[in-house]
Amino acid sequence: MSDPVLAAIIAALATLVATIMQLRASFAREAAARSSAGSSRRKSGAPMLLIFVVLIAAASGGFALSHWITADQRVANVELQNGMKERITELDRTATQLTQARAAERAEIETHTLRQIGSKGVVSLAALAPCRPAASLAAGAVGTPQPAAGCTESEATTVTLCASIPANATVAELELYTRPAESDTPWSAARVQPGQELDHARFAPSVTEASDSETTKLVCQAFSHWASDKARTARVVVHYRL
Numbered sequence: 001m002s003d004p005v006l007a008a009i010i011a012a013l014a015t016l017v018a019t020i021m022q023l024r025a026s027f028a029r030e031a032a033a034r035s036s037a038g039s040s041r042r043k044s045g046a047p048m049l050l051i052f053v054v055l056i057a058a059a060s061g062g063f064a065l066s067h068w069i070t071a072d073q074r075v076a077n078v079e080l081q082n083g084m085k086e087r088i089t090e091l092d093r094t095a096t097q098l099t100q101a102r103a104a105e106r107a108e109i110e111t112h113t114l115r116q117i118g119s120k121g122v123v124s125l126a127a128l129a130p131c132r133p134a135a136s137l138a139a140g141a142v143g144t145p146q147p148a149a150g151c152t153e154s155e156a157t158t159v160t161l162c163a164s165i166p167a168n169a170t171v172a173e174l175e176l177y178t179r180p181a182e183s184d185t186p187w188s189a190a191r192v193q194p195g196q197e198l199d200h201a202r203f204a205p206s207v208t209e210a211s212d213s214e215t216t217k218l219v220c221q222a223f224s225h226w227a228s229d230k231a232r233t234a235r236v237v238v239h240y241r242l
Helices: 003-035 046-120 134-141
Strands: 122-128 157-166 170-180 201-203 208-211 216-225 232-241
Touching (some): 046 157, 046 232, 122 157, 122 216, 170 201, 170 216, 201 232, 216 232
Antiparallel strands (some): 157 216, 170 232, 201 216
């Protein structure tokens, strides 16, 4: 029981006892006054006042007693609410930790997968038709037969092969391949070096990189083909590391 409640109960009891004693004395005086011959028959308002005081004291005592009886229940409710708040906080913390753990695990899996892809290499492939020189096309337009003529390198058909890799990756190796379109030659036997001419075709001597998005970039290599007798296929394999 708290000190304020105990003090209220004691004060209420004291007031009640004092009021009862005063009420008893007042009734005694009233009876003596009525029994005397010379007294008037006027009624005194003191008993009503005392009754009012008794009611107030009883109400105060009842309130204090009720407060004392329900104090333990209120304390239990407060403790329960605090316990629930702590539990909710703990659950929120656990959920946040699980989310962070899952995100970290997912990022680790994605990184491992990207490293495997980078080790195997990202492939870009293009096929080019035989070159047609501009002079031959112009002559054919007017209907004049012209002998077959080859293209010069300045008239070559050029295509840019690009591979998409992670933005934070570093190019580890760039493999360049080219072979006739209908050839069954294994790619391993068709590898060339940047800038190397092979059968009227060559890759550019340098590679270029360009941003593709916030998470990826493009690694590109230009390829030129000016043979007029056959189509050709070009292949680029980009190996990267994270």
